[in-house]
Amino acid sequence: MKVTFPHMGNMSIVIKALLKELNIEFIPPPPITKRTLSLGVQHAPESACLPLKINIGNFLEAAEKGADTVLMAGGIGPCRFGYYNQVQREILNDLGVNLNMIVLEPPDNHIGELLKRLRTLTGSNSWWRVVKAIRFAFAKCEALDDLERAASRIRCRELQRGDVDRVYAQGCQAIDQATTPKEIVQCRDEYLTKMRSLPLDHLKRPIRIGIVGEIYTLLEPSSNGFMEKNLGRLGAEVSRSIYLSEWVNEHLLKGLLPVKGHKLTRKRAQPYLNCMVGGHGQESIGATIEYAQQGYDGVIQVGPLTCMPEIVAQSIMPNVEKDFHIPVLTIYVDEQTGEAGLMTRLEAFVDMLERRKRIQVESGLQG
Amino acid sequence: MKITSVLTLSPTKVEAERPPIIGIPRALGYYEYLPLWRAFFEGLGCSVVLSAVTNKVILDQGVKASVDEACLPVKLYYGHVKALSGKADYVFVPRMISVQSKTYLCPKFLGIPDMLRGAAAFDSTYPQMLVANVNSRLSGGGWDKALTEAAEELGFSRLRIREAQKIAWKAQKDFEHRLIQGEYPPSALAIWEKSGRALEPGGVLPRSTKRRESIPSGGPHIAVMGHSYQLFDSFTSMNLLGRLKAKGVRVITPLAMDDEKCRQATRILPKRLFWSFGQKLLGSSLHLMNEPIDGLIYVAAFGCGPDSMIGEMVERHARRLGQVPYLLLTIDEHTGEAGVVTRIEAFLDLIMRQKEGHLLSAKA
Ligand code: SF4
Ligand code: SF4
Numbered sequence: 186m187k188v189t190f191p192h193m194g195n196m197s198i199v200i201k202a203l204l205k206e207l208n209i210e211f212i213p214p215p216p217i218t219k220r221t222l223s224l225g226v227q228h229a230p231e232s233a234c235l236p237l238k239i240n241i242g243n244f245l246e247a248a249e250k251g252a253d254t255v256l257m258a259g260g261i262g263p264c265r266f267g268y269y270n271q272v273q274r275e276i277l278n279d280l281g282v283n284l285n286m287i288v289l290e291p292p293d294n295h296i297g298e299l300l301k302r303l304r305t306l307t308g309s310n311s312w313w314r315v316v317k318a319i320r321f322a323f324a325k326c327e328a329l330d331d332l333e334r335a336a337s338r339i340r341c342r343e344l345q346r347g348d349v350d351r352v353y354a355q356g357c358q359a360i361d362q363a364t365t366p367k368e369i370v371q372c373r374d375e376y377l378t379k380m381r382s383l384p385l386d387h388l389k390r391p392i393r394i395g396i397v398g399e400i401y402t403l404l405e406p407s408s409n410g411f412m413e414k415n416l417g418r419l420g421a422e423v424s425r426s427i428y429l430s431e432w433v434n435e436h437l438l439k440g441l442l443p444v445k446g447h448k449l450t451r452k453r454a455q456p457y458l459n460c461m462v463g464g465h466g467q468e469s470i471g472a473t474i475e476y477a478q479q480g481y482d483g484v485i486q487v488g489p490l491t492c493m494p495e496i497v498a499q500s501i502m503p504n505v506e507k508d509f510h511i512p513v514l515t516i517y518v519d520e521q522t523g524e525a526g527l528m529t530r531l532e533a534f535v536d537m538l539e540r541r542k543r544i545q546v547e548s549g550l551q552g
Numbered sequence: 553m554k555i556t557s558v559l560t561l562s563p564t565k566v567e568a569e570r571p572p573i574i575g576i577p578r579a580l581g582y583y584e585y586l587p588l589w590r591a592f593f594e595g596l597g598c599s600v601v602l603s604a605v606t607n608k609v610i611l612d613q614g615v616k617a618s619v620d621e622a623c624l625p626v627k628l629y630y631g632h633v634k635a636l637s638g639k640a641d642y643v644f645v646p647r648m649i650s651v652q653s654k655t656y657l658c659p660k661f662l663g664i665p666d667m668l669r670g671a672a673a674f675d676s677t678y679p680q681m682l683v684a685n686v687n688s689r690l691s692g693g694g695w696d697k698a699l700t701e702a703a704e705e706l707g708f709s710r711l712r713i714r715e716a717q718k719i720a721w722k723a724q725k726d727f728e729h730r731l732i733q734g735e736y737p738p739s740a741l742a743i744w745e746k747s748g749r750a751l752e753p754g755g756v757l758p759r760s761t762k763r764r765e766s767i768p769s770g771g772p773h774i775a776v777m778g779h780s781y782q783l784f785d786s787f788t789s790m791n792l793l794g795r796l797k798a799k800g801v802r803v804i805t806p807l808a809m810d811d812e813k814c815r816q817a818t819r820i821l822p823k824r825l826f827w828s829f830g831q832k833l834l835g836s837s838l839h840l841m842n843e844p845i846d847g848l849i850y851v852a853a854f855g856c857g858p859d860s861m862i863g864e865m866v867e868r869h870a871r872r873l874g875q876v877p878y879l880l881l882t883i884d885e886h887t888g889e890a891g892v893v894t895r896i897e898a899f900l901d902l903i904m905r906q907k908e909g910h911l912l913s914a915k916a
Binding site for chain 1: 575618619621622647649654655656657658659660662663664665666667669671673674685812821822823825826827852854855856857858859860861863865868871872882
């Protein structure tokens with residue numbers, strides 16, 4: 186069995202750690218490139234949402250390298266994601282690509298179904314060992330998130346363009362190599378320090394932008410035109426509503442680990458969106474409110490074109506904008522979205538927020 | 553910080569002596585649940601008004617009030633709700649989370665009452681909305697609970713509500729029975745669409761006096777798949793059913809399929825589909841493509857999530873079987889009618905040629 190999986194941000198480092206701990210052979214998909222996307226676009230339904238297409242590209246490229254099994258997350262509605270693997274299975278089938286799919290999702294009838302599915306993966310590993318491997322992988326996940334958070338916060342202050350991203354990439358690599366929990370923490374601390382000791386403009390008072398939206402386009406930089414990096418370079422401090430460890434804990438581990446979840450965020454959304462709508466629709470509304478309350482200057486909502494939960498959230502966003510006085514820019518991406526076109530929109534948004542902030546400061550609304 | 557703007561819209565009781573007038577938007581759930589809703593509210597003694605058949609004004613209003621990215625059926629829903637302002641005391645806007653255990657409707661159905669409230673916060677001409685959650689995932693959380701909630705908001709007593717529910721279900725079951733019997737859905741619905749009261753309080757159901765639409769025999773038999781609000785709103789389907797009928801085509805839609813057949817047909821798939829109507833669409837399609845039909849048309853809403861997945865499954869299975877011609881029509885408010893007509897005609901030509909081919913080879 187040679188296991189592969191779809192890319193999503195730093196997920197590959199985390200899954201690699203898990204599989205290595207369990208002595209399972211794996212073949213990570215090659216990094217997402219134009220070719221990945223065009224393979225996906227060629228074989229996936231045109232009207233599918235972008236993550237499904239990129240997934241297909243990942244699977245095909247991994248299969249070329251010899252992978253025979255896919256490990257991926259699933260779901261039971263109400264959004265498309267829960268049915269991804271079924272459609273993907275049919276597509277691969279018609280292409281004559283034989284990939285066995287192991288889908289992590291709540292079982293239909295009985296917890297035994299899930300355990301059985303997991304057993305095909307974990308083989309002879311004891312449950313204790315599985316738990317240990319999950320914890321190890323999760324530690325990597327959290328460390329990566331810490332680095333990513335720091336990078337998005339300070340990128341706007343770098344005096345030498347590219348410094349932060351260089352250190353961030355090195356940090357990710359170091360965490361990828363780490364073999365013990367202790368080493369993970371050491372790597373994290375080391376690279377956080379390295380990042381902070383870069384030549385930075387500490388006096389700058391940048392505008393602050395929160396990014397909310399659909400999980401894949403939040404976590405996978407290549408799908409959102411490297412939005413966080415570009416916003417940083419345009420001079421904005423950036424934060425994101427969801428990081429990988431939070432998604433893994435809430436979605437895959439069902440909140441087993443004591444990590445901050447988004448319950449409160451969803452609750453904040455309720456006066457506006459009083460029902461879960463799948464995906465991260467409620468979180469998008471709730472997190473926008475939180476950013477406004479924390480004094481952020483603006484929010485960007487991002488999602489794949491035709492993303493249903495985000496369309497619901499977008500429909501309600503004007504009410505949040507009005508009540509909390511926070512500008513929100515909604516950006517949908519698909520295979521035709523170019524980084525250049527996105528850049529123009531980001532620039533205009535950053536300009537607007539900076540002007541707005543200046544006016545506020547001058548009129549003494551904000552110190 | 554003021555966040556009351558969307559919360560202040562919950563209905564207040566109508567003070568007048570007369571029972572309230574309930575508006576029902578002719579969109580989304582309407583095509584499957586009108587009899588239930590109408591009989592229920594009339595059973596309570598309310599009057600019911602329906603929004604007009606989709607027209608340009610309704611479309612424009614809907615397009616204006618909603619975000620560009622929304623699917624056409626959702627845009628139309630905004631328009632239909634708005635069209636009822638000034639005509640009804642409340643517009644019934646059920647939040648259809650789930651109508652069958654372990655299933656969902658699409659995320660937009662889950663969010664639509666909030667989306668409308670959001671729009672209403674910016675536009676004071678929106679009618680008052682009567683929102684109730686339909687959630688069959690919870691035990692006892694289906695239509696009965698939703699209707700009870702709605703009627704209690706209006707101040708009706710439990711007893712009255714129970715009576716009305718009995719009438720409502722009788723109406724709904726009768727309607728569903730007719731559909732399964734193969735009655736043309738628009739005619740089965742028509743008795744519930746007539747203006748005036750469909751039934752007197754506590755009275756019996758009206759029997760259709762109309763004769764069954766006689767089904768033309770001999771013409772090709774085509775399965776037309778798609779969400780009911782997509783197929784039966786002649787606007788969103790570009791009057792597809794009417795056009796097919798005019799050509800003497802016999803049409804079968806998912807509404808005529810019983811759930812058991814659909815379940816059987818989807819047995820071959822490793823995973824159950826969690827959208828209830830999606831399951832019906834997929835099940836009917838898979839079932840029918842193994843029956844002696846001459847073609848299958850799938851009418852999808854542009855940007856529709858479920859259609860993008862189900863349409864793909866149907867197409868792949870149809871292609872693999874290789875005996876049923878398949879046509880996918882994707883429609884939004886920008887779709888040109890001429891193009892659709894051409895494609896339908898080309899498809900019918902293809903079918904006729906195939907049919908003749910079969911006849912010839914059968915003779916040979
Ligand atoms: S949340 Fe959006 S991107 Fe994800 S499956 Fe649903 S529609 Fe697609
Ligand atoms: S099922 Fe499709 S057409 Fe219907 S509301 Fe949802 S997205 Fe729109």
